[in-house]
Amino acid sequence: MSVKLAVVGATGSVGREILVSLAEADLVPAANVVALASDRSVGSEVSFGEDDDLTVQALNGFDFAGIDYAFFAIDARTAKKEVKRAVEAGAMVIDCSDAFRLEPGVPLVVPGVNDAALGQMKKNICANPSALAILLACVLKPLQAAVPIKRVVVSSYQPVSGAGRQAMDELFTQTRGVYVNDLPTKEHFPKQIAFNVIPQVGAFESDGYTEEEATLAGETRKLVGPDIALTATCVRVPVFIGQAAAVTVEFEGALTATAARDLWKKTPGLSVIDHRADEGYVTPVESAGDDLVFVSRIRDDKTVPHGISFWCVTDNTRKGGGLNAVQILESLLKARKKK
Numbered sequence: 001m002s003v004k005l006a007v008v009g010a011t012g013s014v015g016r017e018i019l020v021s022l023a024e025a026d027l028v029p030a031a032n033v034v035a036l037a038s039d040r041s042v043g044s045e046v047s048f049g050e051d052d053d054l055t056v057q058a059l060n061g062f063d064f065a066g067i068d069y070a071f072f073a074i075d076a077r078t079a080k081k082e083v084k085r086a087v088e089a090g091a092m093v094i095d096c097s098d099a100f101r102l103e104p105g106v107p108l109v110v111p112g113v114n115d116a117a118l119g120q121m122k123k124n125i126c127a128n129p130s131a132l133a134i135l136l137a138c139v140l141k142p143l144q145a146a147v148p149i150k151r152v153v154v155s156s157y158q159p160v161s162g163a164g165r166q167a168m169d170e171l172f173t174q175t176r177g178v179y180v181n182d183l184p185t186k187e188h189f190p191k192q193i194a195f196n197v198i199p200q201v202g203a204f205e206s207d208g209y210t211e212e213e214a215t216l217a218g219e220t221r222k223l224v225g226p227d228i229a230l231t232a233t234c235v236r237v238p239v240f241i242g243q244a245a246a247v248t249v250e251f252e253g254a255l256t257a258t259a260a261r262d263l264w265k266k267t268p269g270l271s272v273i274d275h276r277a278d279e280g281y282v283t284p285v286e287s288a289g290d291d292l293v294f295v296s297r298i299r300d301d302k303t304v305p306h307g308i309s310f311w312c313v314t315d316n317t318r319k320g321g322g323l324n325a326v327q328i329l330e331s332l333l334k335a336r337k338k339k
């Protein structure tokens with residue numbers, strides 16, 4: 001089957017990981033992939049696998065006719081406008097921004113968690129969840145399938161790469177600035193991120209939650225179960241790659257930490273690294289470059305009748321971003337073959 005693909009935002013963190021995962025999956029030759037970005041990047045090159053480079057073209061004015069599938073890895077405001085243009089030209093879109101994630105008729109998909117949702121696509125748009133929602137969906141789904149989840153409390157530790165390439169530069173520049181006594185300047189984050197943590201990801205809403213915290217609750221309900229109550233505190237930390245969370249789950253019935261560990265051990269894509277000793281858990285740095293979701297620090301929550309607490313982490317640009325988007329394409333191609 002020969003399909004033509006476009007990757008919009010090919011020069012960004014997620015776009016580049018989409019190209020890496022696409023080349024690794026060996027779904028199409030480089031000649032069938034178009035790399036698009038802003039006018040600033042026209043003519044520059046991005047790698048596609050070890051042997052090929054793609055010359056970046058402008059999204060502005062690009063004609064999507066003949067493109068079968070288009071990945072969008074750009075900001076939500078531009079995506080809202082440009083995704084519709086791609087769909088009208090006949091492309092099926094996998095969008096990585098938060099523009100369409102909670103829209104009815106747009107499946108929000110984590111392959112391996114809720115593949116069947118792809119069958120409910122109404123607008124030729126499928127949404128890739130946030131890195132944090134992907135991480136949570138992967139760990140919560142096997143638990144929810146065993147015993148319904150009542151309530152989830154999440155504290156996230158979010159890397160700067162989740163805010164894009166320029167945000168990574170800001171952590172680097174600020175860190176260097178602190179060492180040479182050059183006061184850090186702020187552009188992407190509301191406070192200094194080097195040698196600090198910031199309890200704000202996204203803008204504040206009127207109820208005191210941030211956008212990231214509010215959409216996490218909505219995305220988790222769409223991915224895992226509509227009745228799950230979830231409260232989150234999302235925190236940006238001075239880490240480049242690796243989305244981590246400390247999670248406490250309360251269940252409707254009995255499910256122990258031992259039972260949860262056994263369920264996770266049987267789940268593809270998850271790795272349980274949980275030794276009650278120094279080094280017996282996985283940190284963000286160790287998750288970088290890996291496709292797995294790691295679960296550690298699994299224990300019973302002794303404050304409620306049925307509850308557990310644990311730590312989980314994944315590479316936000318791989319399973320938390322580009323890889324998940326490519327896995328969605330693989331599922332769509334499989335469904336197309338069956339037709």
Ligand SMILES: NC(=O)c1ccc[n+]([C@@H]2O[C@H](COP(=O)([O-])OP(=O)(O)OC[C@H]3O[C@@H](n4cnc5c(N)ncnc54)[C@H](OP(=O)(O)O)[C@@H]3O)[C@@H](O)[C@H]2O)c1
Nearest residue numbers: 009011012013014037038041073074096097162164165321
């Ligand atoms: N990073 C993550 O962990 C993650 C995970 C899941 C989802 N997401 C979402 O994915 C999207 C991309 O995130 P990112 O981290 O990859 O951002 P990024 O590193 O800042 O990259 C942004 C990309 O968008 C392009 N772009 C910006 N304005 C454009 C325009 N007007 N027209 C065409 N292209 C334009 C940029 O091109 P130039 O290089 O030419 O400026 C660049 O390729 C965001 O919506 C983000 O929320 C991110």
